[in-house]
Amino acid sequence: MIKNRSLHLMLITRLAAVTLIVSVLVAILVVGKERERVFQKAREKALMRTGMLRMLILENLDAPNLGSHEAIRKMVKSMAYQGSDLDVGRYVFARIIDASFTEVARVVNENHDQINDLVQYIESGQHRIPAGVSRPEMTWVRVGSRRYVYAMVPFANSRGDIAAYVEGFYASTEQEDRAAFRNLLQALAIAIGTVLATSLLLYPLIVQLLRRVERLSLRLLDANMEMLRVIGSTIAKRDSDTDIHNFRVTIYAVRIAEAMGLDASMIRTLIKGAFLHDVGKIGIRDNILLKPGKLDENEFTEMKKHVHHGRDIINRSSWLKDALPVVESHHEKFEGQGYPDGLIGTDIPILARIFAIADVFDALTSHRPYKSPLSFEDTIDILIKGRTIHFDPEVLDVFIGIAKPLYDTYGNRDDDTPRYDLDEIVKRYFRADIAAYLD
DSSP states (O other), rough: OOOOHHHHHHHHHHEEEEHHHHHHHHHHHHHHHHHHHHHHHHHHHHHHHHHHHHHHHHHHSSSSGOOOOHHHHHHHHHHTTTTTTTTTSSSSOOOOOOOTTTTEEEETTTTTTHHHHHHHHHHSSSSSOTTOOOOOOEEEEEEEEEEEEEEEEEETTTOOOEEOOEEEEEEOHHHHHHHHHHHHHHHHHHHHHHHHHHHHHHHHHHHHHHHHHHHHHHHHHHHHHHHHHHHHHHHHHHSOOOSHHHHHHHHHHHHHHTTOOOOOOHHHHHHHHHHHTTEEEEESOOOHHHOOOOOOOOHHHHHHTTTHEEEEEEETTTTTTTGHHHHHHHOOTTTTOOOOOSSGGGGGGGHHHHHHHHHHHHHSSBTTTOOOOOOOHHHOOOOOOTTTTTTTHHHHHHHHHHHHHHHHHHHTOSSHHHHHHHHHHHHTGGGGGGGHHHH
């Protein structure tokens, strides 16, 4: 079996792509979970600290307008001096607001590196407490380059009415940030490591399955190519006493396509089309197909139907139908006098324009029951006379540049050399790139 690097490269590339995608998705999930963990931690702190604050100002909640605002400010400052979360780099800003949304007291961590931006953000009114809130609200807020957990907790008095709100902005400390980052890296390493380990464990199994698929695919390909040769050879033998014409003309067409720089997929299509170019002749009656002399007008009209027969046959096969441009259009002429559609110039498919030159060249240089082969020079003269009339001038120029070595190797040759050489071409364009074939 041919070692198929492209197929294994396809596997490695796609497996790596899937691994990368899954790793990214896992990373996003882990980051989201870590953010949620940090958020919940901040939420717990907010509820705990605001609960302590509520106990301090409990009597004020029942007083009109919260009673003595000065007393509330002293209690808030007292908490700050005791090292509460309000001033040690966690809740870097907090304030108490009465039921009419008037600020009663605030505490600010002046050591916070972006406290000025945060205060400006708050005083600009960009973030407002929603009206009618009756339970604690938490959300992420970005101010400048930092992200904070915004907490707003309503305080109810003994009658159950909302009497005040505590509003705070939580910023994690450097220690908390480092701990969160370590947790994130650890979680990412575990998650991505699990994905990679799974991929590595699956790879040998996938390779084993791939080798089985490769063997079966090569058998299928060989069967398809054998069918291609059988059908093409059957038609060729019915049309003449040998099928070697199909091998020679396919080689000529491939060499032209290679000289023109066509990609491998187009050349694979050209090989199929070249071998089956006259498959529609199976529908032509023997008295016309095998007539030794020139066909009359009615007979020629009947002969031209082989293109339509070929189109019908090719369209019945999903593997062969891409050869339709060659089968259908190889009798078109560059100036528009061909058949079946009278296409002009580049409206004729490029593969059909290539094959038309190869087909005529081989027909002129080959022995047939009704004619002797022409010399190379006479054949080239005929092709040149058909320039821009029958043949694409650009394709013809390419062919003339490579024609002599091809003629010397294959011209009117009816031994097994063309068969052997075409088999090598088929291996190179089909078997050697089974990945593209599977695609």
